[in-house]
Amino acid sequence: MSETLSRGAQLEGFLANVPIVKTLGMHCDIKGDDMTTVLPFQDKLIGNFTIKALHGGAIGTFLEMTAMAQLFLVSDVERPPRTINITVDYLRQGHAEDLYGRARVIKLGRRMASVTAEAWQSARDKPVAALHGHFLLKRTGTTDT
Amino acid sequence: MDESVSSLDKRIDLMRQHMDGMTQVVPWARETGFKVTRVERGQVWGVQPFAEHLVGDVEAQVIHGGVITTLLDNLSGMACAASLEEFRFVATLDLRIDYMRPADSGRDIIGEAECYHVTKSVAFTRAWAYHESRDKVIATAQGAFAINKPRPKASLGVPE
Numbered sequence: 001m002s003e004t005l006s007r008g009a010q011l012e013g014f015l016a017n018v019p020i021v022k023t024l025g026m027h028c029d030i031k032g033d034d035m036t037t038v039l040p041f042q043d044k045l046i047g048n049f050t051i052k053a054l055h056g057g058a059i060g061t062f063l064e065m066t067a068m069a070q071l072f073l074v075s076d077v078e079r080p081p082r083t084i085n086i087t088v089d090y091l092r093q094g095h096a097e098d099l100y101g102r103a104r105v106i107k108l109g110r111r112m113a114s115v116t117a118e119a120w121q122s123a124r125d126k127p128v129a130a131l132h133g134h135f136l137l138k139r140t141g142t143t144d145t
Numbered sequence: 146m147d148e149s150v151s152s153l154d155k156r157i158d159l160m161r162q163h164m165d166g167m168t169q170v171v172p173w174a175r176e177t178g179f180k181v182t183r184v185e186r187g188q189v190w191g192v193q194p195f196a197e198h199l200v201g202d203v204e205a206q207v208i209h210g211g212v213i214t215t216l217l218d219n220l221s222g223m224a225c226a227a228s229l230e231e232f233r234f235v236a237t238l239d240l241r242i243d244y245m246r247p248a249d250s251g252r253d254i255i256g257e258a259e260c261y262h263v264t265k266s267v268a269f270t271r272a273w274a275y276h277e278s279r280d281k282v283i284a285t286a287q288g289a290f291a292i293n294k295p296r297p298k299a300s301l302g303v304p305e
Contacts (some may be wrong), residue, residue, distance in 0.1 A: 001203075008303070011174045012233065017203050018174075018200070018201060018203060018207075018209075019197055019198050019199065019200040019201075019203075019210065020198070020199055020200060020201045020209040022198070022210070023154070023176065023198045023199060034211025043172055044172045044173060044175070044176045045172070046171075046172040046173060047171055047172070047173050047174075048171070049171075049172070052260075055171065055173035055174070055215065056214075056215075056218045056240070057173055057177070057211065057212075057214050057215025057216070057218050058211075058215070059217070060211055060214040060218065061209060061210075061212065061214060061215065062211075062238070064210060064214070065210050066212065070224075071201060077244075080202070082244075082247075083210050083244050084193075084244060085216075085241065085243040085244060086210075086241070086242050087239060087241040087242075088214070088237075088239060088240050088241075089238070090236065090237045090239065091238075093236075095201070098159045121173045127304060136276055137147060
């Protein structure tokens with residue numbers, strides 16, 4: 001059944017049902033295997049009121065979801081990949097503006113994948129944060145957890 | 146003297162008196178609903194209650210890893226505040242999180258962070274997330290925090 005849906009449509013269907021995605025208010029713009037995620041600014045995403053900066057945890061959650069989504073998009077797994085580990089570099093202050101994200105799958109193995117992701121605001125070449133992570137791919141027929 | 150230049154012990158006392166306020170003033174922490182529960186010199190504990198709007202794995206009904214990132218990032222930053230002799234703002238440089246096992250659905254997650262080394266400009270932290278004890282850990286984190294220069298120096302009366 002899911003065979004008839006494009007990978008992008010499957011991803012959107014999956015994300016629409018994830019509560020944390022709704023809580024963040026993030027969405028994604030998918031064109032084939034290419035995707036940009038968007039985190040529209042909301043007051044609740046703030047971590048520091050005095051300097052009106054986005055919370056590092058919100059940025060990290062957004063980047064982790066971005067990496068996971070891109071991996072789902074370019075692989076053939078039926079279930080969302082599970083995070084093994086992530087490292088988030090906080091490069092600049094996240095301002096009270098929309099945040100964008102893109103991820104690239106560095107290596108797609110049978111059981112594991114390595115992914116990087118970046119988040120930026122007004123300028124693509126001035127990233128706010130960067131993520132590098134490893135994910136476990138859940139394939140049908142494997143009992144790996 | 147100015148509260149901002151009070152001794153570390155005074156600041157820790159202040160943190161203990163305002164454990165609820167420490168997360169109330171952080172909108173994203175209010176959204177995830179975590180609370181600070183204990184403050185010691187260089188160490189801070191907190192709890193992340195289970196909540197449906199934070200679920201990341203719909204099938205297993207488990208809180209998303211990013212919520213643990215928020216918890217451990219925040220507690221680690223607070224652990225820095227609870228270990229610096231002079232008050233300084235800190236900013237996360239990087240944070241690495243390893244997920245050891247999925248959290249149980251419907252259960253609170255306890256977070257624990259310590260600042261184990263401080264240099265002139267960087268503070269290093271470790272943190273753990275678990276249900277019962279560090280023997281059965283859900284995730285561990287390792288972070289580095291930039292220690293911001295006091296601003297403005299003169300108003301704090303801090304001799305450099």
